[in-house]
Amino acid sequence: MTGQSTRSVLRPGDLLPVGTLGLRTRRLRAMLSALGIAIGIASVVGVLGITRSSQSQLLAQIDQLGTNLLTVVNGRDLGGQEASLPITAAPMIRRIEGVLHAAPTAQLSTVKVYRNDHVPPGQAGGLTVRACDDSLVAALDGSMTAGRFLNAATTRHPVTVLGAEAARTLGISRPDPGTRVWLGGHWFTVAGVLSPLPLAPEVDRSALVGFPVAERLLGYDGHPSRIYVRAAQDRVTDVANLLHVTADPAYPERVDVGRPSDALTARTAVAESSAALFLMLGGIALLVGGIGIANVMVISVLERRSEIGLRRALGATRTHVAAQFLTESLVLAACGGIAGVLIGSAVTTALSYARDWSVLIPGAAVWSGLGIAIVVGGLAGLYPASRAARLSPTDALRTV
Helix, strand or coil, X not given: CCCCCCCCCCCHHHHHHHHCHHXXXXXXXXXXXXXXXXXXXXXXXXXXXXXXXXXXXXXXXXXXXXXXXXXXXXXXXXXXXXXXXXXXXXXXXXXXXCEEEEEEEEECCCCCEECCCCCCCCCCCCCEEEEECCCXXXXXXXXXXXXXXXXXXXXXXXXXXXXXXXXHHHCCCCCCCCCEEEECCEEEEEEEEECCCCCCHHHHCEEEEXXXXXXXXXXXXXXXXXXXXXXXXXXXXXXXHHHHHHHCCCCHHHEEEECXXXXXXXXXXXXXXXXXXXXXXXXXXXXXXXXHHHHHHHHHHHHCHXXXXXXHHCCCCHHHHHHHHHHHHHHHHHHHHHHHHHHHHHHHHHHHHHHCCCCCCCHHHHHHHHHHHHHHHHHHHHHHHHHHHHCCHXXXXXXX
């Protein structure tokens, strides 16, 4: 009779049940081990999803508001004192080719607005008073929440239009013909309330009056302090380059030109910087999770020495034992990764709905999160798997 050696074979279909045996028998430990991976992946997916969702909202807002709004403001003279824009600045700017609208405004720094004449002086709530004309709404592409904006007739009379923030501060939402505010020591009728202007927050906090009534009652000297310029989209750069010398040909260095949309765009860079910080924290959580898995797997090897010895005695090779524990580590990390993706997606969705953002979860964040989790699990399981494979059957069975 000829002896025939039997070679042990571990079929792929048997690998998953064998590899998850430890997880199924120690469920609480498995859940706690996967928690670190889940937190790390949730941080990665959540940060990337929230950042992308908020950026999409911001970019959509910028596209809606337009990047073709420029501002011309009075700068400083050589002595460091605030300079004044010439009275002719706005009419000259309107002559530049490519300028669609140019709306001059003047902040009346010594004039305050109050809800009534009983409010103590100085308690204006940070509100300002600005003189303007009827071109301001067109230049800012604004709209009215209630009432009407100033026109050629009302600019000559004590009539004001409130910015959105000013109206909230003064407790006025929908003015009626009898709604008045105490402005510069005079009663002004509130004609309307502007909708919020993200590109002109200073207007949101202002009470707007006409130039003629500002000269007659409020001491306005005729010099604008800020001019809003709406340029054709394809001529923005050309117009911006001409604004200094056009606004003040004698002293162009005293003129500051800005682009309000740049401030909104800068918020994207700030959000990306914050996202990088949170991604680093997510990476630390992944590292901690990987160490946790490695620690649990090492303990599992020590606890299951008898099982390892018995399997080796029955013909399992070192490769089979290593594959079993490596599979266990990979499954543990994959479960943590899936849970992390679900948690991160849920957080992104909830916050996006709360902020009225479009929900955008990058596919790269989902798949890379799962991939990173599996890689971390594989690295964390290499040492415990190799240690289990090196155990000899006789040494392992001594603990039985």
